[in-house]
Amino acid sequence: MDTAVSPSRAARAAGRRQAIIEAALAEFVARGFAATRLDDVAKRAGVAKGTIYLHFEDKKALFQELIRTALVPLISRLAVPPPAGGSVRDKLENFAQTFVEEVVATRRGDIVRLIVAEGSRFPSIADFYYREVVSRGMAGMRALIDRGIKSGEIRAQGLADFPQIVIAPAIVAVIWHGLFGKRAPLDASAMFRVQLDLIFGTRRAT
DSSP: OOOOOOHHHHHHHHHHHHHHHHHHHHHHHHHOTTTOOHHHHHHHHTSOHHHHHHHOSSHHHHHHHHHHHHTHHHHHHHTSOOOTTOOHHHHHHHHHHHHIIIIITSHHHHHHHHHHHHTTTOHHHHHHHIIIIIHHHHHHHHHHHHHHHHHTSOOOGGGGGOTHHHHHHHHHHHHHHHHHTTTSOOOHHHHHHHHHHHHHOOOOOO
16 A cells, blocks of 8 residues: 655645744744744644644744744855855855845844743743754854954954854844834944944945
């Protein structure tokens, strides 16, 4: 007997899984991690609650999947070193622009804001986020800084010990947008440019 799953059945299962993930994101953003119930996720996704357990062990596993699918690929892409001979500043400028466009005012930013707000109450979620996102991002940033120091682009060698300084505008932009974006919109791209001028010196117009 052929037990292989048919393409149409696999496609339906994948569609239900994606609907659950999207519904979970909406519920987590609206209610917070603690108050979100899988019953509400199921209702929003248009599936039975039991269907969620076919894909995810529990609410924590579902939230971890949000991090894994929404943020890990982006961080992995941003952590790719520049090509040989490429400018470290150009790479950081690309990181800044990508972060502004794909995180700050998007659902990815909502996930980051949720972790900032509730991570201390749920250490396992914070640990997962650190392991899957923060540690990878920091490793990539350290590699870039080391390369910039060796090439002479970065003169402040102490920056290698504190890559958080380079990443700081990203966190500020995400938190500011969530708290004050409607009252005092922040030009995150311009803020990043000022940060890079402080690190590399003002870039001369060509």
